[in-house]
Amino acid sequence: MIRTVESPPPVSAPVLAAYGYCETVTGQQARNFAYGIRLLPTAKRRAMSALYAFSRRVDDIGDGALDGEIKSARLEDTRALLTRVRAGEVEEDDTDPVAVALAHAAKAFPIPLGGLDELIDGVLMDVRGETYETWDDLKTYCRCVAGAIGRLSLGVFGTEPGARGGDRAPEYADTLGLALQLTNILRDVREDAAGGRTYLPADDLAKFGCSAGFDGPQPPEGSDFAGLVHFEVRRARALFAEGYRLLPLLDRRSGACVAAMAGIYRRLLDRIERDPEAVLRGRVSLPGREKAYVAVRGLSGLDTRHVSRLAGRRQL
Numbered sequence: 001m002i003r004t005v006e007s008p009p010p011v012s013a014p015v016l017a018a019y020g021y022c023e024t025v026t027g028q029q030a031r032n033f034a035y036g037i038r039l040l041p042t043a044k045r046r047a048m049s050a051l052y053a054f055s056r057r058v059d060d061i062g063d064g065a066l067d068g069e070i071k072s073a074r075l076e077d078t079r080a081l082l083t084r085v086r087a088g089e090v091e092e093d094d095t096d097p098v099a100v101a102l103a104h105a106a107k108a109f110p111i112p113l114g115g116l117d118e119l120i121d122g123v124l125m126d127v128r129g130e131t132y133e134t135w136d137d138l139k140t141y142c143r144c145v146a147g148a149i150g151r152l153s154l155g156v157f158g159t160e161p162g163a164r165g166g167d168r169a170p171e172y173a174d175t176l177g178l179a180l181q182l183t184n185i186l187r188d189v190r191e192d193a194a195g196g197r198t199y200l201p202a203d204d205l206a207k208f209g210c211s212a213g214f215d216g217p218q219p220p221e222g223s224d225f226a227g228l229v230h231f232e233v234r235r236a237r238a239l240f241a242e243g244y245r246l247l248p249l250l251d252r253r254s255g256a257c258v259a260a261m262a263g264i265y266r267r268l269l270d271r272i273e274r275d276p277e278a279v280l281r282g283r284v285s286l287p288g289r290e291k292a293y294v295a296v297r298g299l300s301g302l303d304t305r306h307v308s309r310l311a312g313r314r315q316l
């Protein structure tokens with residue numbers, strides 16, 4: 001069962017500084033997720049920033065310019081650090097602020113830290129240059145790099161006591177992570193291709209004549225690129241619909257955080273659906289004012305009430 005911890009332990013000056021570092025990383029680098037994280041009360045916001053900063057570090061190793069062997073070794077160093085966090089071996093005066101903040105967050109909230117091992121496993125798949133034959137194969141990767149983040153975040157949020165169906169919350173959080181990751185893969189298709197990576201399943205690419213890959217602002221000749229994008233958008237929408245069942249299980253501000261994160265990505269998906277080739281021309285993004293609007297909407301509980309109504313009418 002997932003507990004909500006009401007009063008986290010008091011925060012010492014070194015831990016406060018460590019959280020401050022993680023919040024700066026989050027504010028500067030989480031161009032989309034920071035809007036949701038900001039809506040949380042202090043202790044949860046700090047814990048989410050610690051999770052973000054650790055995940056960012058893992059991701060940056062994967063995306064960096066080093067060669068594969070060095071990346072793998074660095075990822076294993078990060079795993080060793082995680083083992084120290086889990087064993088309670090990271091002291092408050094450790095020189096690594098991300099480790100200090102994560103260790104504190106893991107004491108304050110029941111965060112299933114094994115999810116960070118999964119994230120490292122997923123980034124190692126990237127480093128090995130794995131490609132995916134089918135959606136089931138890609139799903140395994142997405143569970144590691146995004147489903148796990150959903151389940152870790154749920155450890156911070158907790159579920160509302162007595163919420164009906166609360167035991168399914170980890171499954172919904174995982175599915176929401178998949179929805180976000182598939183959207184991210186569609187958005188970054190050109191950038192990933194430039195970096196030599198293809199995430200979309202080979203059998204989908206073949207079905208729409210896109211096996212030649214995406215190396216320019218135009219779709220591969222003779223392909224049905226828009227058909228491919230619309231097919232993946234439908235898949236992502238179904239994942240969003242399932243993952244949104246998480247919202248009524250959360251307290252108001254955690255629900256607002258998730259609604260903001262998911263809402264911003266859903267709007268990215270809308271834009272991609274309207275103009276599929278935009279993802280080949282550059283990075284599709286939302287203006288800051290639109291992200292702020294989605295965050296305010298999340299806080300007003302509109303999305304949560306909408307999902308509850310649909311569930312009540314058995315339309316979800």
Ligand SMILES: CC(C)=CCC/C(C)=C/CC/C(C)=C/COP(=O)(O)OP(=O)(O)O
Nearest residue numbers: 031032146149150153173176177180181184
């Ligand atoms: C329950 C819950 C909270 C579920 C959501 C889980 C979650 C936040 C998954 C993240 C997956 C994802 C698309 C990461 C990309 O980060 P990025 O830094 O590359 O994103 P950006 O490029 O859009 O800034």
